[in-house]
Amino acid sequence: MTTTAPLHRGLRDFYEDPAVPVASGTARSLRQARMLAAALGPAANGTRTVLDIGCGDGTAAATAAPLLGGHRIVGVDWSQDALGRARTRLPYTVRGELTDGGLPFRTGAADAVLFSEVVEHLVDPDSALDEIRRVLRPGGHLMLSTPNLAAWYNRALLLAGVQPVFSEVSLRAIHGRPGREVVGHLRLATARALREFVAAAGFEIVALKGAPFHGVPRPLRPLDRLACAVPSAASILLLHARRT
Template sequence: MRELYEDPATPVASGPDRSRRQAAVLARALRGSAAPPVILDIGCGDGTAAATASSTLDELLGEHRLVGVDWSQDALRRASTRLTAVRGELTAPGLPFASGSADAVVFSEVIEHLVDPDAALDELRRVLRPGGHLLLSTPNLAAWYNRALLLAGTQPVFSEVSLRGIHGRPGSQVVGHLRLYTAKALRSLLPASGFTVEGITGAPYHDVPRPLRPLDRLACRAPSLASILLVHARKSGH
């Protein structure tokens, strides 16, 4: 996995539509904050998504502090040209932030890459203040086209059986997905990790073939069918 994520050819950014949608949810959640909110983008990749989100936050929220965090040195090198970016890990020794120091955490297209998502969610919860916001996005195993592909006996989009090549599914690029989630699974997993789910919405996938994009956007009206799941949750308790 280390070799995969340090390879400059491995994608480390997602489409701008998801970033703008996520930033709009975050702006509504943080509006009225007494001080400029501190937002951590965990798994920021090359920083393009964070830069898009920050621009939207400037328009909808105003002053804020956005810090990118990634494990890959190659991604950090690219991200540092767009925003403040630091190296951090979701396992020991953990993220380089004090407990309760963040108002919000953006966790976009990261959880599907993790061996231990439970430990990662514990670490995100640690750095959030009480009631702090978690904005998580991840590909939807139950996306409308994956349901059709499974009926046809085809491996779903986003799922991978090898890190060396694509086998049995559409697409041509290995991206290192280890786990896939449905909306129902996230509604159960997040409360078990100390978060209250405020809502789940959908976003389109930028690599859907152009003729199918109107259908993909339409599917966003029913998050359980959407390509990408956008989850807004809050840290429960103290």
């Protein structure tokens, strides 16, 4: 997962820790890949360059690759540990940071950016979107996914006075909410906030869809899938935007 520099030493150590999860659910990856494949069209119409920024261990991009056949997918991450694992799954990987000029690509070089489960980890998401906009060509596609602060179960948890799922108050342990893994979430958004944030950064919103969360207990997964029909209540937000 890519973060913006400079980072507090504790955050750098956290993201370079091999024990920190760097992959998310397959269902989210497939839904996002289908959205991107429909936007790009077949490679017969021209090979496109897709940057998976914050690629983690490359699992999401590798899952999407069969749906993006013929297009060039490049994994980008700040963490050297994550890139080492991504190289076993992706033919192209490069280190980059989401700062001004921190991505090693010329302006307008990319046709699309996958930005999956990254924005919630960022200290400075505004600068991150500025840099993504720089490397995208005009009309290029941004496919962003992030956990939903207003997921259906989080609404119930808040009413009960329980810390929402996905939110964290510490990088050392889970406090006051369900779950066991610390994953370094610094920011969370609702569907409305996410749309406004991305639009303010110079993007046209094309679509917002929902995806299920792989960490939902098995008995509740059918309900979680049903909630995807109402993106504002879904576990994961999938946003498709175009660079203006």
